[in-house]
Amino acid sequence: MARKKMGEILLESEVISQSDLDQALLRQKGNKKPLGKILEDMEVILEEDIAKALSTQFGFPYVKRFSRHRFPQQVLDKIDAETALAHLVFPLKIDKKTLYLAMSNPLDMSLQSDLSFKLAMRISPCVATPDEIKTAIKKHYLTEVPSDKDDDTLNILLVDNQDIVLNAAEAAMRKEGYTIYKAKNGAEGLKIATQLHPHLIITDVVMPRMDGIEMFKALQANGEIENIPVIALSAKTAAEDEANLLGMGFFDFIAKPINPIRLLARVKRALKIHERK
Known part of the structure; x- marks a missing residue:
């Protein structure tokens, strides 16, 4: 027997209307977004509706409220x-x-x-x-990030595996009153960003364990932190390298070695634009 499509399941369970489904299918043409994500973007279904539909469609167990349990x-x-x-x-x-x-x-x-x-x-x-x-x-999994900021302080996460870069950038930005958090690779940066929800992230592109691009993609997949502006740092300064990073969705690009004046100008611009949204 043919497996039912997600749209059919949502229709049968009366989660969506035929009009909602037709509109979603129309939007789906020409892009690679799953139908569930499109319907969620349309604000006609919830995450739970998608999970339940996947469970029904493919026969996977549906689990909920497990976060409150203890795990060995x-x-x-x-x-x-x-x-x-x-x-x-x-x-x-x-x-x-x-x-x-x-x-x-x-x-x-x-x-x-x-x-x-x-x-x-x-x-x-x-x-x-x-x-x-x-x-x-x-x-x-996550250890709480120590916070010494007050509610009015803008906090910035710096991610780079080179201490000299971290320390120089931190010194320049602390003089402007920003609270700075530091990470040595994308994995550490992702953990801190998930808990801290910084106003801005500045990350090197090339790092061990998880690089800046991998971290950026993980940030984009997390609805809670996907809108945080991210500035890319790179020693590759060719125009095509900058264009590629901006094309991926990075807010801005700063070439290495870092110029403190340029860094502060880009930081202030990013924070000002983000504040308007």
Whole structure:
């Protein structure tokens, strides 16, 4: 028997109308967005509706309210915080050689295959909403970021694996009254950004573990922090390199080595424009 399409499932459950579906299908032409995301953008369905529809469509278990539970450390250790944040997944339990994994996108077969090979375990996907997974990650993976700022202070996250760059940029911006947080790679930066929700992120493009581009893509996939402006730093200063970064969606580009005057001008511009939105 043919598997029902998501639109059919949402129609049958009376979550959407035929008019909503027709409009969404029209918008879907010419872009690669999933139907569920388009309907969510149209504000006619919720994350939970999408999760339930995926569960019905593909037969995955639907899980919710698991963030409040306790999980053995041996289960949490199967997935590192970087992977959990970048892919919005959370380990639920281990049964013999099977890891049950809450996923916002249970159709990500590439991730499942990579994890299965790395862990030498079978991956059994369960559907969960992105918000539920993010809540669980914050509670069980992330250490609170110390904050010395008051409500009126603008805070900026600097991400670079070179101390000389971090310290020079920090010194220039602290003189302007900004509160500065620092990370040595994209993985650390992503963790801090998820908790801190900074007003601006400045990141190097080339770094070990997780580079600036990978971090930026993970930020863009997280609805809570996708609108934070991100300035790219790079030693590659050719026009095409700058154009590529701006084309990806970076707010601005600053060439290395950093000029403090140029840095402050770009920072003030980014914060001013972001404040208007």
